[in-house]
Amino acid sequence: MSISLTPDQEGFIQTKLQSGKYRSAEEALEIALRLLDEYDRANTEWVEDLQEKIDAAILASDKTPPIDGETFVNQVIKRF
Template sequence: MNITLTPELEQFVQTQIDSGKYASATEVLLAGVALLKEIDRVYKGRFEELRQKVLDGVDAADRGDVIDSETVFENLQAKLEQKRYQGQ
């Protein structure tokens, strides 16, 4: 596989090598790919968590287990005030 980098990315790779963090351009690119892979894994996990929470919310709404918006905002305001109080 041949990879062509922009001049800016080439300079970045060279800077990483010059700093001593990496011994070669291949090491820099492998580190970048590993990081991208980890970000993708975390993103997928977080997406699944959010998806499940949405499904749980839909199920709760279908059961009629909901809270009116005024109560929700009052509870959020109380939590915010509690956090502010704890921070002092």
């Protein structure tokens, strides 16, 4: 596989290499790809967790009698 970098991306990698923190562009890109994978997994977990919370809220709301908007707002204000 071959990839092309924008001048900004190439400059960014060069700056990282010049700092001495990375030995090669490949090493820097490998770390970047690993971090992207971790980000994707964390994002997936967040979405799944959020979906569980939404499902639980819907289930709870199905078991709770409705209230009018004014009552709801007044209850929220009392809590805070």
